[in-house]
Amino acid sequence: xxxxxxxxxxxxxxxxxxxxxxxxxxxxxxxxxxxxxxxxxxxxxxxxxxxxxxxxxxxxxxxxxxxxxxxxxxxxxxxxxxxxxxxxxxxxxxxxxxxxxxxxxxxxxxx
Amino acid sequence: xxxxxxxxxxxxxxxxxxxxxxxxxxxxxxxxxxxxxxxxxxxxxxxxxxxxxxxxxxxxxxxxxxxxxxxxxxxxxxxxxxxxxxxxxxxxxxxxxxxxxxxxxxxxxxxxxx
Numbered sequence: 001x002x003x004x005x006x007x008x009x010x011x012x013x014x015x016x017x018x019x020x021x022x023x024x025x026x027x028x029x030x031x032x033x034x035x036x037x038x039x040x041x042x043x044x045x046x047x048x049x050x051x052x053x054x055x056x057x058x059x060x061x062x063x064x065x066x067x068x069x070x071x072x073x074x075x076x077x078x079x080x081x082x083x084x085x086x087x088x089x090x091x092x093x094x095x096x097x098x099x100x101x102x103x104x105x106x107x108x109x110x111x
Numbered sequence: 112x113x114x115x116x117x118x119x120x121x122x123x124x125x126x127x128x129x130x131x132x133x134x135x136x137x138x139x140x141x142x143x144x145x146x147x148x149x150x151x152x153x154x155x156x157x158x159x160x161x162x163x164x165x166x167x168x169x170x171x172x173x174x175x176x177x178x179x180x181x182x183x184x185x186x187x188x189x190x191x192x193x194x195x196x197x198x199x200x201x202x203x204x205x206x207x208x209x210x211x212x213x214x215x216x217x218x219x220x221x222x223x224x225x
Contacts, residue, residue: 009151031211042113042201042216043154088154092211098167099210101153 004091006102014110016078021105023089024071030092032072033099034063037086079109114138115217117202123223124192132187132220134202140215142208143185145177148199148219160185161208192224 007022023032031050035043047056049065049072056063060083062075076083086106090099115136124130136143145157159167160179174196176188185202199219205212 004153033213040218042115042203042218043214044113044216045213048213090154090214094210097210098156098159099214103151103153 004089004100004102006087006089006105008105009103010106010108012108012110013079015081018075018077019079019107020073020075021087021107022071022073023091023102025091025100026070027091027093027100028069029100030069030094032065032069032092033090034072034074035088035090037088037104039085043086043088076107079107081109081111083107084109113215113217115202115204115215117200117217117220119220120218121221121223123225124189125225126192126194128192129188129190131189132200132202132222134185134187134217136183136185136202136204136215136217138204138215140204140206141182142205142212143179143182144203144205144214145175145185145187146201146203146216148201154201157187159208166208189222192222194224197222197224 004025033048034046037043047063052067052069054065060077064073086104088104089102118133142161147155157171158177163179174191178186201219202217203214
């Protein structure tokens with residue numbers, strides 16, 4: 001069974017601080033997606049990374065796909081209360097299989 | 112507004128009840144999904160429909176019965192559920208059922224079984 005492990009499970013920090021969350025696996029993925037789920041909502045796609053070593057930026061969020069395409073990280077600079085939510089990573093093995101999901105990182109940014 | 116609408120948003124049902132969850136997507140997608148979300152667990156894929164045909168059933172107990180009358184509508188019929196079935200049930204759609212597609216989720220239906 002393939003697993004995507006996310007760490008930390010929970011993170012509570014002050015506004016303005018930086019943070020990194022991780023998504024790790026022993027398996028290779030053809031692509032990896034990051035979603036954010038706000039309270040009372042469904043997950044919404046933030047970014048998809050496809051190439052090993054790829055870095056994508058979305059305002060204060062920086063996403064990186066590992067060189068071997070087994071892991072990914074999400075770095076948030078100067079976190080804001082609006083960044084609060086559950087961050088989920090999901091890996092695609094290939095087109096014949098559905099996404100493999102991590103359990104999520106619950107992030108709380110305190111004003 | 113993600114283009115995927117779920118009703119009801121909240122449902123409390125007894126173990127002997129029969130109820131249904133409804134999902135409608137306005138995105139013109141051909142694939143629809145039911146996921147179960149429990150605290151601290153990965154999203155569990157339950158069912159996948161691609162062009163109205165069920166293409167995946169992840170060993171879901173028969174007390175959950177899906178129905179997909181067309182590419183825009185998906186139902187989850189519930190009967191004789193157990194308390195451990197209490198969770199957030201997410202409906203989703205994607206352009207097709209190919210793995211790696213972006214998944215568009217509804218807001219979810221919170222189910223409590225008493």
